[in-house]
Amino acid sequence: MSTTEKSDAPSTPRRRPAGIGATLVTAVIVVALAALVWQGPTWFSEDGVPGAAQPGPAVLTLVLGALALVGWRTAPRRSWRVVDIVVASVLGVAVGLLFTLFNLAWNPISGLLGGFAFLGAVLTGPWLLGGVVGGLVIRRPGAAVFVELVAAVVSALIGNQWGFFTVIYGLVQGLGAEVVLAVLLYRQWGLTAGLLAGLGAGAAFGVLENLVSNAALPTGFQLTYLALAAVVSGAITAGLGGWALTRALARTGALAPLASGRNAQRV
Structure with a gap:
């Protein structure tokens, strides 16, 4: 047989790069931000007195980050195209501007309904939109946390009542949505995925808020707060609204x- 003839043996398919570099960079960012939460800025009590640095938010960030990275490694398509990066960045800035509008509306609303103990749990949904919309639009591992985090940074840079803590909350909320999409193996992008991603973002917010602001309150209150944050703000407002x-x-x-x-008909 001539050496120029093709062999009948099946050729070994070429495997795409595993995206190890992107995974490591993401891991470093998550660990660095988690350490900053733990040892960096201190959380403030109700009377404005600085409190001691708490390990809870850092542990939560690390756990969610680890779960998201595991999902990233098992995703069928890990690589981002230039258009994905551009659209995700624009989307993050746009959602950040929406966050700013919600920030401005928060003080009047909280002043009017301040007697409702679970106000934050049921009205946080707009601040969870970035993770859901980012994940459903870009459909790439890391998109949910990327868009939510960019939006939080934009909101913090413009200025709001919470300052740098907006970025921390954005990271945790984005990771909450990201973990759910990873559990779905980055293969489902319909209404169910949106509702579950919103549920994950809301649950992450609820856990973080309980660690930071509600730690001294009864367990029953914390569980109710978590449930309302996950279902009302997360699944309904952010999940359904984001879809x-x-x-x-x-x-x-x-x-x-x-x-x-x-594939708009499948969204």
Whole structure:
């Protein structure tokens, strides 16, 4: 047989790079931010007196980050295209501007309804939108936490009542949504995925809020706060709202370069 003839033996498929560099960079960022939460800024009590640094938020961040990274490693498509990065960045800035509007509305609303103990649990949904929309639109591992974190940074840079802590909450909330999408193996992008991602983001917020602000309150209060944050703010407001927003964006044609735009009927 001539050496120029092709062999009948099946060729070994070429494997795409595993994205180890991106995974390691993400791990370093998560660990660094978690350490900053633990040893960096101190949490403030109700009367504005600085409190001691708490390990709880750092542990929560590390656990969620580790789970998200495991999911990232098992995802069918890990690599990001240039268009994914651009759209995710623009989306993060846009959601950050929405956060700013919600920040401005928070003081009047809380002043009007301040007697309701679970106000934060049921009205936090708008601040959870970044993770849900980012995940459903970009459909790449890391998109949920990326968009939510960029939005939180934009909100903090513009200025709000919570300062740097906005970034910490954005990281944890984004990781909450990211973990759920990882559990779904980054293969489901419909209404169910949106509701569950919102549920994850809301649950992450609820746990963090209980660690930071509600630690001295009864366990029953904390469980109720967590449930309301996960279901009302998370699944309903952020999950359903994020899915509807993604669907609306897809119908305009703005997401045409992405799978979420080309397959709008499946969103």
